[in-house]
Amino acid sequence: MTDLVPTPSDRPDPADQHRRSGVSPGAAPDPGADRRGARGGRVRVVTVAYNPGDELERFLSSLKAATSREVTVVIADNGEEHGVVEALAAAHGARVVGDGVNRGYGGGANLAAQGLDEDWIVVANPDLVWRPGSLDVLIDAAIAHPEAGALGPRLLNADGTVYPSGRALPSLAAGTGHALLGRVWPSNPFSARYHGGNEDVTHAVGWLSGACLLLPADVWRELGGFDDGYFMFFEDVDLGARIGASGRVNLQVPEAVVIHEQGVSWKARPERMIRAHHASARRYMRASHPAPWRAPLRWALSAGLRAREEIAVRAARRG
Template sequence: MVTLPSADVVRVVCVAYHPGAELASFAATLQSATRRPLELVLVDNGTDHAVTEDVAARYGATLLVTGRNLGYGAAANRGASGAHGRWLVVANTDVEWEPGSLDVLLDAAEADGRTGAAGPALLNPDGTVYPSARELPSLGTGVGHALLAKVWPRNPWTRAYQARQERAGEERDTGWLSGACLAVRREAYEAVGGFDEGYFMFFEDVDLGERLGRAGWRNRYVPAARVQHVGGTSWRDRPAPMIRAHHRSAARYLGRRYPGPARLPLRLALRAGLRVRELLELRAAR
């Protein structure tokens, strides 16, 4: 790994919370994902650091131990701090890189100087493409998706929110990109202040994409770059905290998107609806 300050060095930030064997796979596959000089920074939000210490030693990574669970966005900001390269890459521990995938992603992003963020195709374990490039949720779309996605996955509001999976192979601009694997131009990242640390988990990537767009940057989906994403490995056995975090973050995002005294009844109604949905999901997860 290259650690010297250079505009050519790509800093890859991986936020870990009690990871398993998937972290070593992440680091191993990263080696063939690009020919560019890399610096890998592991940010450990957990209490047992054996895995992150081992992977850092084996792959020459920098290990940052936060001392407590800061949440995803705050930990990613710590990992990005002090970077000198043009590009930051933030990714989950359970990502596996296809050979050359990071080069494909960054080459496409560099084709336009206004591209602030770029995201690859995220492949589910069964080979299907996860809808990682989505439009910003409008009020109607967001409510329709929230209420019906579980019982009617192909409803028109969910399809609109997920930007229609039939476009999964099309390189395009989009409203926001999944933070599971995201390349961000450092200039753009710093200009908007990085991730909003008020989001513990979830919606920090939606919020970042919206702020980048408002600042004049493009969010570019690059499906020619492909990574495997298992998803949820750190919390699959304990879903309740993440269900709560997801709904808190949704309430924060919607509250900030619809501000002002005149919209207070709307915000209260949205919070009530999210609370009912949260309770239903918690009951189903028991």
């Protein structure tokens, strides 16, 4: 998942063409749509736990009212407090996978998705609280929009404000502008375009936050899930870009509402997370823009990211 620094992409942004409900991007219908049928079939929910506290209990408890479909929950245990995770899993009928290795977010989600034979896969942070019926709303939207490769809900912060979870895939220049200006001038035009609008209808975006994603299982299998070369952050940006490149769209469904009690992992180890975040940003930038003629912009963005990383680390140490 990613939430601080944007990443640039030269890939076409489907949100520029398909912004409103009734999205009709011209992509071929999903061949899995008929198999999923009107009721939507079975769902696998995967989450990645790292020495969780009470948030995992809230996640599992609230999930029961989020959907009427048949749900299998798989938890990737990336931490050391295995007894806590195992006890919560047993209490809620979930399965735990992991061998003591911290694979990061994308790698943990991929591990929990192995052997996927359900019709849908949901990747979600363990610090989510599901609103009743929210997952059913997402699945119903996916059935109505077979052109969608991924769908995400409206994420609300714990105080009720909207978290910008559906964003654009900015150009390299726009990514540089946001990286350099995002903290000192939050309302700058680069950041405003990157974060997108607060639309109240189902609409296409460049990518969706990995804090809560629904994908048809056949799309997940075709794309191979996350690129687990991103230990933390930007695996969702990369996945969203690959979904767009495959001819599908990323749809945000604001009628589905989920509370994101974010910050649990950050509060525990902020410096490590800040550095992982910026390392992933640089990796994505290099992978997306390898052309030699783009080197000056890559250097500028890399410099901006490194400066921002050090500022954020110093602020975390003071805090």
